Amino acid sequence: MRLLATALWSVFLAHAAFAQVGSGTITGSVADSNRAPVAGASIQAKNETGSVYKAVTNQKGEYTLPQLPAGKYELSAGSFGFKPYARKDISIEAGQTLRVDVPLGDFISLDTLGEDRAGIRSLISTRRQPPSGPAPRTGDGKPDLSGVWYGPVPGGPAQEEPDLLPWAETVAKERFDNNLKDAPQARCLPFNLAPVNTFFLNKLVQSRDLLVTILEYDIPGYREIYLDGREHPKDLDPSWTGHSIGKWDGDTLVIETVGFNDKTWLGEANPHTDKLKVTTRLKRPDLGHLEVEITFDDPGTLKKPWITKGIATLAPATEEIREFICNENNQDVEHLVGK
Amino acid sequence: MRIEKVLLGISMCLLLFVEIMPAHHSFTAEYDSAKVRQFIGTVTKIEWTNPHARFYLDVKDERGTVTNWNFELGTPLMLRKLGWKADSLKVGDQVTVEGYLAKDGAKMANARSVTLADGRKVFAGSSADTTSGGKF
Known part of the structure; x- marks a missing residue:
């Protein structure tokens, strides 16, 4: 027992010594373009070994990343409504x-x-907690996804950016350089490639043969997903919202959407071709949650499929979808x- | 401590979320974030419409010339969620507005704060808590 205590103490001392001698600190503040502090911004430092250290800014916009092992870091920061920030090759020496x-x-x-930003934050933070209980099932035993859902806010580990082919990267850069002035949604054209939207409300109405999603924030504000076993028509005209069929894989509804035109933008500013296939996986693990995984596959634009994940939460049934003309x-x- | 955890949670979610959050249009394509101007005037019209609610203000300059300015707000979808309604601002109200000017020189601005003569802020973060002034 005494031996164990001595060993543990030695480990503690070694760790403490390493923390003092072998590590440094990055500190600073985060401000917007008006030089006002940005509270609640996420800061992340990643070193060459892949270790990630995280912090969030306080009300004065300040952050500290202590006890970073000496080495080179990439510092990234972000907050809702701001351009992501990244700076590479930051060297930290011991004691610095x-x-x-x-x-x-x-x-x-x-x-x-x-x-x-304050309004959106308050809306998210004051959302009613979803109810608990088992996921409901339809008469034929399938999970019933019906309900009014707060649009997914992605969860889990940080999601990768789409891996674009060079021509697509060039197009995306031009769009950013032009401050996205040509975005289709600014002209009131459709903008959701998946049958659910983020943040805003989605109402899912499920029957045996058809799932209808009603989107609060899109034009048009609905998608039809056929569950009756039909395949995609072979002579589809390219369209803004494509053609969707859904099949059950256990308790997960797998929705495949094809037949898109190439006029919508993928993500913020990326192009896509009419080869785009969007696969939306919906799983209701319990009464109050809907897991949403969306895979964008477009060999004309992407080096590999781009996957995003999010979790929608059940809103009170009193939430009604209003028109967006x-x-x-x-x-x-x-x-x-x-x- | 708990508040910090909640903030961190929200913050991390938003960091990911921003990648796919649709906005009707890019702010920087239309407005200049470096050109903020204060306007004092009388509300002449309110449009509770999509994709943006708008209000119009008669503003008198030092020579007495009156110019009608057009101010952009968020979509009524969002304003309603925050507790505001079409009659939260009324024709004839005397207001002080801070706004970002349009890049193309039009008599338009993007409203970032609207303050009534009695000091109440309209359309800020939420109607229940107007102390933030729409900023954080």
Whole structure:
């Protein structure tokens, strides 16, 4: 017992010595383009061995990443509504405290009243906790996905960016350089490639042969997914929302959507071709949660399929989907000048 | 401690979430984040419409010339979720508005704060808590 205590103490001392001698600190602050501090921003430092250290900024926008083993790091930062920040080749030596202040550039319209960061944060944080209990099943024993769902907020480990072919990378860069002025949704054209949308409400209505998803924020605000065993038509005309069929793989509904035109954008700014296939896997592990995994496969644009994951939560049945008639008063188009 | 954990949770979610969050249009394609101006005037019209709610303001300059400015808000989908309604701002209200000017020189701005004569902030973060002024 005494031997064990001595051994443990030695390990502790060695660790403490390593922490003091072999490690350094990155500290700094995160500010927006108006030089106002950004609270709640995520900071991540990743070293050459793949170790990841995380922090979140306080109300003054300050962060500290202590006890980083000496080495080279890539520092990345992000917060909702800002352009992601990344800086490579930051060297930390033992005992060093390095200051790295992070400027976050504005990206989308999240200072606009009603779509401002504070509002969106408060909406997410005040969402009703989903109910607990087993997932309901239909009369024929399949999971019943019906319900009003708060759009998925991705969970789990950090998701990879799409791995683009060179031509697609060039197009995406041009679009970013132009501040996304030509985005289809700015012209009130459809923008969801999957049959559910993020953040906003989705109402799923399931019968044996058909699943209808009603999307609060898209044009049009619905998708039809055939569950009756039919295949995709062989002579599909390319369309904005494609053709969707769904099949059960155990308790997971696997929805395959093909037949897209190439006019929508994939993710924020990436192009895609009419070879795009979107596979949406929906699984309701319990009453209050819907796991959503979306795979974008397009050999014309992507080096490998791009996968995103998220979890939708069940909203109170009193949540109703309201209309989004985007073309009612779209004054923006003629004023989108880009740079 | 708990609040920090919640913040971290939200923050990490949002870091991922931003990649696929659709906005109607890119802010920087239309407005200049470096050109913020304060306007004081009288509300002449409110449009509770998609993709953006809008209101119009008669603003008098130092020479007495009146110009009607067009202010962009978020979609009513979001404004309603935050507790605001079409009559939260009324024609005739005297308001002070801070907004980002349109890049193309049009008499348009993106509203980032709207304050009534009595000091109440309209359309801020939520109608229940107007202290944030839409910022954090």
